[in-house]
Amino acid sequence: MIIKNFNEATITADAVDKLKEFHKEIDNKLTVHEFNELLKFYQNVLLRIENETITEVDHRMSE
Numbered sequence: 001m002i003i004k005n006f007n008e009a010t011i012t013a014d015a016v017d018k019l020k021e022f023h024k025e026i027d028n029k030l031t032v033h034e035f036n037e038l039l040k041f042y043q044n045v046l047l048r049i050e051n052e053t054i055t056e057v058d059h060r061m062s063e
Helices: 013-022 032-061
Strands: 003-006 009-012
Touching (some): 009 013
Antiparallel strands (some): 003 009
């Protein structure tokens, strides 16, 4: 499995491909700035999910 690293968040190649397919129609309409903002949004969501997962795992392991 290929991992692409975007700052603090890691995204699998499969996830990147799914996002590309999802945004295929709108990508051509986005400016570079808008695309970068969208990418930051996804990175923040992934970081939040990762942090919540780590917190939950830590909580369960300490029980």
